[in-house]
Amino acid sequence: AAADLTRFAAALEAASGERFAEYRSLHRFSIERRDAFWSAVWEHCGIAARRRGSVVVAGADRMPGDPRGEAPPTRWFPEARLNFAENLLAGRGRPGSEIAIVFRGETGVRRELRWDELRGDVAALAGALRRRGIGAGDRVAALLPNLPETVVAMLATASLGAIFSSTSPDFGNAAVLDRFGQIEPRVLMVGDGYFYGGRWFETAARLPDLLAGLPSVELAVVVPYAGIGAAIASGGGACLLADLLAEAAPGGGAADPGFEPLPFDHPLYVMYSSGTTGKPKCIVHGAGGTLLQHVKEHRLHADVRPGDRLFYFTTCGWMMWNWLVSGLASGATLVLYDGSPFHPLPAALFDLAAAERISILGTSAKFLDAAAKAGLVPRRTHDLGALRTVLSTGSPLLPEGFDYVYHDLKEDVHLASISGGTDILSCFVLGNPTAPVWRGEIQCAGLGMAVEVFDQEGRRVVGAPGELVCTRPFPSMPLGFWGDPDGSRYRAAYFERFPGVWHHGDWTMESERGGFVIYGRSDAVLNPGGVRIGTAEIYRQVEKLDQVVEAIAVGQEWQGDVRVVLFVKLRDGVVLDDALERRIRKEIRENTSPRHVPARILQVADIPRTRSGKITELAVRDVVHGREVKNLGALANPEALEHFRDRPELGT
Numbered sequence: 345a346a347a348d349l350t351r352f353a354a355a356l357e358a359a360s361g362e363r364f365a366e367y368r369s370l371h372r373f374s375i376e377r378r379d380a381f382w383s384a385v386w387e388h389c390g391i392a393a394r395r396r397g398s399v400v401v402a403g404a405d406r407m408p409g410d411p412r413g414e415a416p417p418t419r420w421f422p423e424a425r426l427n428f429a430e431n432l433l434a435g436r437g438r439p440g441s442e443i444a445i446v447f448r449g450e451t452g453v454r455r456e457l458r459w460d461e462l463r464g465d466v467a468a469l470a471g472a473l474r475r476r477g478i479g480a481g482d483r484v485a486a487l488l489p490n491l492p493e494t495v496v497a498m499l500a501t502a503s504l505g506a507i508f509s510s511t512s513p514d515f516g517n518a519a520v521l522d523r524f525g526q527i528e529p530r531v532l533m534v535g536d537g538y539f540y541g542g543r544w545f546e547t548a549a550r551l552p553d554l555l556a557g558l559p560s561v562e563l564a565v566v567v568p569y570a571g572i573g574a575a576i577a578s579g580g581g582a583c584l585l586a587d588l589l590a591e592a593a594p595g596g597g598a599a600d601p602g603f604e605p606l607p608f609d610h611p612l613y614v615m616y617s618s619g620t621t622g623k624p625k626c627i628v629h630g631a632g633g634t635l636l637q638h639v640k641e642h643r644l645h646a647d648v649r650p651g652d653r654l655f656y657f658t659t660c661g662w663m664m665w666n667w668l669v670s671g672l673a674s675g676a677t678l679v680l681y682d683g684s685p686f687h688p689l690p691a692a693l694f695d696l697a698a699a700e701r702i703s704i705l706g707t708s709a710k711f712l713d714a715a716a717k718a719g720l721v722p723r724r725t726h727d728l729g730a731l732r733t734v735l736s737t738g739s740p741l742l743p744e745g746f747d748y749v750y751h752d753l754k755e756d757v758h759l760a761s762i763s764g765g766t767d768i769l770s771c772f773v774l775g776n777p778t779a780p781v782w783r784g785e786i787q788c789a790g791l792g793m794a795v796e797v798f799d800q801e802g803r804r805v806v807g808a809p810g811e812l813v814c815t816r817p818f819p820s821m822p823l824g825f826w827g828d829p830d831g832s833r834y835r836a837a838y839f840e841r842f843p844g845v846w847h848h849g850d851w852t853m854e855s856e857r858g859g860f861v862i863y864g865r866s867d868a869v870l871n872p873g874g875v876r877i878g879t880a881e882i883y884r885q886v887e888k889l890d891q892v893v894e895a896i897a898v899g900q901e902w903q904g905d906v907r908v909v910l911f912v913k914l915r916d917g918v919v920l921d922d923a924l925e926r927r928i929r930k931e932i933r934e935n936t937s938p939r940h941v942p943a944r945i946l947q948v949a950d951i952p953r954t955r956s957g958k959i960t961e962l963a964v965r966d967v968v969h970g971r972e973v974k975n976l977g978a979l980a981n982p983e984a985l986e987h988f989r990d991r992p993e994l995g996t
Contacts, residue, residue: 397423450683738874
């Protein structure tokens with residue numbers, strides 16, 4: 345009864361004359377009366393704008409690639425002028441003396457940033473960037489840990505109308521350049537390093553090589569974490585973040601960054617796909633759609649309230665970082681953590697939750713499974729009295745994960761398994777604080793999201809697995825892909841399978857209750873621990889080695905998760921021994937990230953390919969799992985599949 349969703353539904357009933365007996369009727373209204381629904385979300389969540397305008401939706405109600413003919417694309421709030429950073433820094437009126445951000449590192453370091461300090465730092469950095477000519481449409485790239493300074497950098501960038509793009513510092517230079525090289529940033533921000541698992545990994549020493557690969561960069565900024573940034577900056581043609589902030593006038597300079605009023609669909613972020621068939625796709629997200637979708641999800645689905653302590657375990661290379669930071673717009677205090685979730689002890693995140701009085705704890709199914717296997721029983725060992733909600737994403741939360749949360753973590757908590765993606769920077773299916781939680785099931789489709797499950801013929805199915813789709817446009821659809829002027833790659837990515845319908849690529853079942861069970865990806869993207877990994881990123885590193893002729897990687901379902909298995913075809917006479925296996929792992933780890941490193945590496949004599957010469961990961965994955973390969977006729981060498989069948993090293 346106390347949930348914000350309850351208040352929202354009551355206000356919408358009063359305004360519309362409708363009656364919402366249960367969530368399904370409210371969801372139906374949000375799809376059928378989308379003008380009234382999204383207008384109500386705007387007003388209820390207090391979106392700050394120079395102008396909203398009278399038009400909520402313009403253009404035809406059609407997705408890109410709709411077979412019904414060419415039509416102008418759907419546009420949301422086309423008359424609006426707003427600024428993303430202004431909405432986050434408003435903080436629903438939180439006083440400047442209260443805490444906006446708490447940072448904790450795995451080494452025990454702790455820092456706080458109050459709202460007035462956050463606003464002052466953003467104003468100072470925005471002013472420094474503006475003086476250097478950075479403005480609307482320019483790109484600011486960040487290779488940073490999950491620090492308060494990363495939040496400041498994003499907000500300063502957004503205040504100017506520039507475009508922010510970040511990735512995690514555990515990505516090697518090749519992976520970083522594959523991403524940032526496409527968007528040609530004018531500013532590059534790099535941390536001096538990061539801690540993980542008790543070890544220090546230096547980052548800023550890589551700056552000369554990164555700058556050599558990014559000739560567009562005019563300003564390089566080093567953000568110290570461990571205090572060694574000054575020497576690196578002075579010797580590498582970069583400046584320190586502190587020096588930029590110090591340019592502000594005494595007393596903190598301007599009271600605000602001078603927020604640029606921008607169109608609703610002005611670009612805000614560039615996110616990156618997993619790079620399955622080449623370099624990662626650069627997905628461009630708009631400011632208004634991201635803001636409106638995030639405040640809807642935070643306030644109505646996660647019940648984020650002013651003063652809540654909001655935490656998500658994430659790096660700056662995962663969309664959940666962007667989702668977390670938007671919590672400022674709902675008045676939450678962000679709790680940032682950088683490091684291993686199991687260092688120095690397996691209960692590190694539960695220690696954090698107790699010490700910081702976290703209200704909403706965001707984590708992954710893999711973490712909850714690991715905590716269960718470690719025998720952790722936080723309800724007996726930690727004071728989690730402030731904890732109200734547990735969020736889980738990244739990979740499907742199995743029924744046993746629900747059991748663990750309610751039996752060993754906390755009984756009176758809202759467990760919300762949520763799922764969406766980098767593609768939409770938000771969720772298709774997620775939690776409902778007013779409804780029951782059913783074991784093994786995501787509670788509902790998001791409000792305003794016309795989510796269904798299709799069979800292979802494009803017909804809606806309930807109670808049977810199929811493809812997760814969205815049948816109508818929504819505000820957080822990407823603006824497009826960077827470097828895709830005619831939109832052909834964008835349409836092919838999401839609308840080729842079912843023309844005019846968003847095809848997300850999750851193998852899913854909708855229950856009779858209106859909940860959802862996601863079984864995993866239905867395409868070839870690897871998904872260990874919920875981190876989407878493109879096979880092409882692995883191949884580019886492995887096939888650098890002289891001994892390797894070709895490679896193919898698949899995700900194997902294993903112990904409730906997915907593990908990466910890499911098969912390599914080697915030169916004649918070469919055998920996969922321990923030394924070569926170590927070298928392959930080292931090459932992948934150093935040039936991509938630790939998440940890309942395969943759990944198993946096996947040698948095969950041949951790799952199956954289609955008649956057009958493409959290797960076929962889906963066929964190999966089916967064989968590894970003992971499933972029938974349905975399209976053998978498309979293969980030029982189907983006999984090669986026998987090399988992957990009945991491998992004892994994989995438990996098959």
